[in-house]
Amino acid sequence: MKTVAMLTAGGLAPCLSSAVGGLIERYTEVAPDVRIIAYRNGYAGLLTGDSVEVTDEVRAKAHLLHAFGGSPIGNSRVKLTNIADCVGRGLVQQGQDPLHVAAEQLSRDGVDVLHTIGGDDTNGTAADLAAYLHSNGYELTVVGLPKTIDNDVVPIRQSLGAWTAAEQGAIYARNIIAEHSSNPRMLVVHEVMGRNCGWLTAATALEHHRWVQGSQFAGWLENSPERWDVHAVFIPERPFDIAEEARRLRAVMDESDGVNLFVSEGAGLSEIVASLEESGAEVPRDPFGHVQIDKINPGQWFAKQFADLLGADKVLVQKSGYFARSAAANDADLALIRQCTDRAVDAALQGVSGVIGQDEERGDELRAIEFDRIKGGKAFDATQDWFTGLLADLGQA
Numbered sequence: 001m002k003t004v005a006m007l008t009a010g011g012l013a014p015c016l017s018s019a020v021g022g023l024i025e026r027y028t029e030v031a032p033d034v035r036i037i038a039y040r041n042g043y044a045g046l047l048t049g050d051s052v053e054v055t056d057e058v059r060a061k062a063h064l065l066h067a068f069g070g071s072p073i074g075n076s077r078v079k080l081t082n083i084a085d086c087v088g089r090g091l092v093q094q095g096q097d098p099l100h101v102a103a104e105q106l107s108r109d110g111v112d113v114l115h116t117i118g119g120d121d122t123n124g125t126a127a128d129l130a131a132y133l134h135s136n137g138y139e140l141t142v143v144g145l146p147k148t149i150d151n152d153v154v155p156i157r158q159s160l161g162a163w164t165a166a167e168q169g170a171i172y173a174r175n176i177i178a179e180h181s182s183n184p185r186m187l188v189v190h191e192v193m194g195r196n197c198g199w200l201t202a203a204t205a206l207e208h209h210r211w212v213q214g215s216q217f218a219g220w221l222e223n224s225p226e227r228w229d230v231h232a233v234f235i236p237e238r239p240f241d242i243a244e245e246a247r248r249l250r251a252v253m254d255e256s257d258g259v260n261l262f263v264s265e266g267a268g269l270s271e272i273v274a275s276l277e278e279s280g281a282e283v284p285r286d287p288f289g290h291v292q293i294d295k296i297n298p299g300q301w302f303a304k305q306f307a308d309l310l311g312a313d314k315v316l317v318q319k320s321g322y323f324a325r326s327a328a329a330n331d332a333d334l335a336l337i338r339q340c341t342d343r344a345v346d347a348a349l350q351g352v353s354g355v356i357g358q359d360e361e362r363g364d365e366l367r368a369i370e371f372d373r374i375k376g377g378k379a380f381d382a383t384q385d386w387f388t389g390l391l392a393d394l395g396q397a
Contacts, residue, residue, distance in 0.1 A: 003035045004348065005051070005106070006115040008071040009042030009078070009122040013147045013161035014168070014327040015337050017072055019117045021065030022341030028059045031349060037109065042118075043078035043125060046102050047091040051109065066334060069326045071117075077287060080125050085287040099132040106133070106140060113141045113348040119148035119159075120376030121288050123355050127371035130353060143348045143368060144355040145340055149325050152197035154375040156357035157364050160340060163332045165193075165200055165324040170207035172320040173262070174228075177208075179316055180258040181222040187259050187312035191299030193321040194264040195290065198235020199380040201264035202387050204320070205233045208262070209390060222257075231259045232396055234302065236266040237382045246309035248395065253310045263302050265293045265321070272301050339366060 006023060008016045020038070027034050036054035039045035052073070065072055078086065080098040087094055092101050106114065116126040123144040130142040146153050149165035173190050180186045192201040212229045231252050234240060253259050273291060276283050284292040299317040307315050329337060344356045347368040354368030361373075382388075391397040 002031070002112045002349075003037065003110045004113040004115065005037050005039060005046075005109065005111045006073070006117065007039040007042050007046060008073055008075050008147070009116065009118040009125075010075060010147065011077075011119075012070060012075060012325045013149050013159075014069055014164035014325065014329045015145075015147055015161035015333055016075070016117055017068045017070055018066045018329045018334060018337045019145050019147070019160060019341055020072055021062045022337055023115055023345060024054055024059055024062035024065075026342050026345040028062070030345065037111075038073040041074035042076040042122075043080060043102070044076040044089075044091055045074070046105055047078070047080075047086065047098060049105050049108075067328055069328045077121075078125075079121065079287050081128055082287045099129060102129055103133050103136065103138060107138055111140065113143065115344060115348070116142065116144045117147050118144070119146070119150075120153050120374055122147070123371065123374050124376075127374070130371070141348055141351050142353045142371075143344045144371075144374075145344055146355055146357045148376075149200055150194050150197045151199040151203075152194075152376060152378040152380075153355075153357070154378045155360040155369065155373060156355070157360050158336060158358060160337055161325070161329060161333055162200065162203070163336075164327055164330040166203035166207050167330055168324040168327040169200070169204035169320040170211060172318075172323045173204070173208045173260075174211065176316070176318045176320075177228055177260050180227060180260070183314040184257055185253060185311060185313040186257070187253075187261070187303065187307055187310055187315045189261045189263055189299045189303045189306075189315070189317040191263050191265055191302075191317060191319045191321075193319075193325065194235070195266045195269070195293060196236055196377040197380050198233075198237050198264045198267070198382065201235050201262055201267075202233060202380060202382070202390070204324075205230045205262040206386060206390050209393065224256075227256050227258060229260065230262050230390075230394055232394065233262045233391065234267040235264045235380060235382065236269065237380050242305055242309075245396075246306060249306065250310050253312070259306075259310055259312070261302065261306070263299055265298050265319075268298060268301060269293070272298060343367070 151162040
């Protein structure tokens with residue numbers, strides 16, 4: 001009897017709970033004799049041997065997981081090749097190789113298949129682990145599922161949870177933008193997650209813009225579509241001139257008594273980091289070497305650049321990231337998750353390793369994409385019609 005293990009890792013996304021449920025349901029349907037365990041809190045649980053059995057009771061209720069956000073088995077950010085971090089966090093002892101510790105744990109647990117649900121870092125770590133195991137004579141089928149609300153995994157067309165995150169970010173924006181009526185000449189900066197890729201910011205802005213277009217407004221004072229709409233979108237892939245944008249937005253402020261900006265957390269990041277380093281300040285980074293964006297506040301930087309230029313009386317900076325990434329998957333994502341979990345189980349039973357996704361380089365075929373082709377940081381194509389159309393509507397083209 002095969003033993004299958006699963007883990008979720010990295011930040012949250014509106015797909016983790018559903019993906020775990022989907023994998024359990026699919027195995028129960030096509031291979032009910034397969035033993036399933038889950039490592040708690042991602043790779044941290046694998047290193048410490050913290051796992052739980054998927055019992056018959058859990059299998060019977062797995063369908064309920066589709067209605068929830070978060071992860072039922074917990075997450076963490078752990079890179080198995082970052083030995084110093086693993087030692088510092090007490091996950092391994094000094095002198096131990098985390099890859100060796102993880103391999104030994106998988107061997108002790110008799111794991112034949114490992115499902116990793118995460119972004120490029122999670123699946124890159126899975127690839128490192130599979131390569132290590134192979135070189136040491138232990139064959140393991142590793143099948144990943146692509147989780148990132150940034151939708152920035154090469155060469156995957158659509159990562160799980162991204163559609164939901166855009167929808168939820170737009171819902172968040174409605175309430176935040178309502179704050180415009182609390183003060184005259186209000187500048188609202190909505191900071192959206194997206195380190196290197198502007199897809200989520202663009203998609204969130206489009207969702208909100210469509211909501212404005214489809215709503216009926218009284219057209220009286222603050223209750224007008226012009227006042228509630230997006231006025232500018234800033235993403236890493238699209239350079240902008242602050243002075244030129246400020247002139248355009250100053251006119252919006254003068255006419256509508258407020259301005260609403262949708263800003264990707266990665267927009268202007270290189271300028272912010274350079275400024276911090278030039279001043280001698282330490283730039284905080286995570287175990288993967290990524291700048292910890294939440295600690296340097298790009299939204300505040302944008303607010304500072306524009307506030308005086310627009311003559312804002314009050315500035316409100318709000319981040320939708322944690323709200324959006326913690327949601328339960330919407331119908332579009334549920335359908336994609338189902339397709340991917342079904343394919344993941346089929347690949348696992350066939351002994352085919354890879355990350356399940358729509359392969360953009362092979363006609364969007366849903367397949368197990370080879371680990372060595374998986375990369376993060378895919379840029380958003382800002383020339384797509386839906387985005388250029390949005391900018392034209394906003395007068396930002």
